[in-house]
Amino acid sequence: MPATVSTVRNVVTEVLTESTTAEIAVAAIVVAAALFAFGSIYRASSVRSTVLRACGLVLALVTLSIQVYRNGWLTSLDGPVTDWMVDHRSGALDQIAVAVTDLGSPVATALLGIACGALISWRARSVVPGLIVVGTVGAAAVASTVVKALVGRERPPTNIQVLLETDHSFPSGHVTGTAALFGIVVLVLSAHRTHAVKRLLMLLAVTVTIVVALTRLYLGVHWLTDVIAGAILATLAVTAGGAVFRFVEGRSKTNDRTSSASRDRALV
Incomplete structure (x- = not known):
């Protein structure tokens, strides 16, 4: 099994990293950010968004994973951030x-x-929302294990x-799980809440994720790019889970309207 994983890793890396320089990596991140931002404000189609x-x-x-594997330019802040965290430790903060x-x-x-x-x-009064929550968190955990x-x-x-931890570091499982869950x-x-409530709840989720990420860096068990990748992976899982949730909700509303129309015709 380890040999198979190593072979797959080497093949994927060779294919994707032949021309991956710092400039290309930065350009890829910019394009990724633009796609995500445009998708977030695009309202014409929820599927396309x-x-x-x-x-x-x-x-x-993918770009960050390649950079980490190749010890590329995007990992240049990992060492300084970890050193800063170590230099600012205290007994109370440790606890x-x-x-x-x-x-x-x-x-x-x-x-x-x-x-x-x-x-x-x-x-x-439906198992569907609960299954989506559990499924999203589970999918994020599995994906994190595979990427590691x-x-x-x-x-x-x-x-x-x-705290001594010796398994693979990238991405952070703590950040992935926490961000995916919240x-x-x-x-x-927040599906049927006001925009103000939605923003407040989202701020809570982001705050909790940042706190967990900072503690992982502070404890010296993760690099900066590890926690960033964990947040990205969790967001991807939530995006997929949210799409499933909206699809199921849409089907449910359609069925309710159909049933209501059928009852109305029967009364007539």
Whole structure:
């Protein structure tokens, strides 16, 4: 199995990195950001909007993965950021960071995801929203595991880690899981809310994700590009989950209208 993963990784990297210079990497990130931004404001078609955002996120994740694997220019801030975090540690911050990272662990995220899914389904009187929440978080976790195996990045040196972790580093599973969970829960809960409430809930999700990302950097168990990639991957998962949720909701509304029309005709 390790040999197969190594072979796939080498083949993909050779195909995609022959001409990947710093300039091309930066251009790819700019294009990815433009696709995502345009998809976010494009209202003519929800399907096209989703596709544009997804394409931008995939392009950004692939570019960053290649740069990390090749130790490219986009990783140049990893070392300085980690060094700064290590230089500004304190006993109190250590305890806070450990507590936050424990709450954002993959196991804790999985349990919280199941609990949130069950609660949302109970309130909606439908299993669909809960399944979408659990499915989104699960898909993000699986994708994170696959990318970790393909990129195979080592974590920061063990002598600077507050909590010892030795598995692959890229992307951050904590950030991926946390962002995917809070993102899809916010998306489902805000479906019929006002714009002000939606923005407030989204701000909460972003804030929690940033806090978890900072603690992973502070503890010395991840590089900056690891947590960025985790956020990108989670956003991709939430984008896909949100598309499924909107599709199911649309089908449900259509069926309700059809049933209502049938009842009206029967009364006539």
